[in-house]
Amino acid sequence: MARHSLSFGSIIVALLVAHSGPLDGAGSSISGTVKVTGSASNADAVVYVQQAPDTFAPLATPAEVDQLGKQFIPHVLPIVVGTTVRFLNSDPTRHNVFSPDHEKYNLGTWPHGKTRDHTFGTCAKAPCVYVQLCLIHPEMEAYVVVLQNPFFAVTNTAGRFEITNVPRGTYSLAVWHAKGKAQPKPVTVDTGKPAVVDFVLGR
Ligand SMILES: [Cu+2]
Incomplete structure (x- = not known):
């Protein structure tokens, strides 16, 4: 019983801590x-x-960008720093995803129905803008905009x-x-x- 009360008390303390601070x-x-x-x-x-x-946790589940009809959807995706973006290929053709911005990445090329993830882990000075491009289709273009907080x-x-x-x-x-x-x-x-x-x- 004493043990039960202790853990209940711990939960109350945790809730109070979570609700204190400048954003109360x-x-x-x-x-x-x-x-x-x-x-x-x-x-x-x-x-x-x-x-x-304050600092802000990224989404627990990845944000999503689809590739459909040779377009990135959405065209512009704002996220909190630390968020993982899941890139899906919904087209019958293969697509690639790369960005020449900041630390640069090339996630490779993959077929219909498959996904690749990328985590946007740092942003020294928001907004950190990453253009999303496809090596196979030069007309494809989108933007991931990394921000400090979720108020966007x-x-x-x-x-x-x-x-x-x-x-x-x-x-x-x-x-x-x-x-x-x-x-x-x-x-x-x-x-x-x-x-x-x-x-x-x-x-
Ligand atoms: Cu493509």
Whole structure:
């Protein structure tokens, strides 16, 4: 009985520790729009909190990128540093995956239905952007964007984004896009007060 009580107490302590720290407390969402100047589509911009207090565990299960119709899907994949990405080939033809960026990798070439994993283990200064290419199909291109924290979203065609469950705090909100740039903007998130931020990307 005493032993049982001890372990129960340990669990309570563990829960309290897990819930203390700078990110304690409810937050809200950050939403808005990104306009990509000179482009018909405002999709595939990554809007992200540049730096949040604390460190963040990667996903327990791999994020996925499919190769279908000679395209990488999704075209842009933001992840927290440490996340493993599983590359699947859903085409009848063989595909390759390599990236010339940062530490560089070539995962090889593999057939329909097979996967290869790559873990994005380091990122000295977010965003760490890795273009994904295929040696067999030069037209194939995608991006993995490695970030410090999970408070990010990708815009849809209309340019809309929403980052949910952002802890209370004041942050610098930044945008990454393959073809456009904008200065980060300060944003304050408070309980029950969703923040709205709009960006216009220039060249
Ligand atoms: Cu290919």
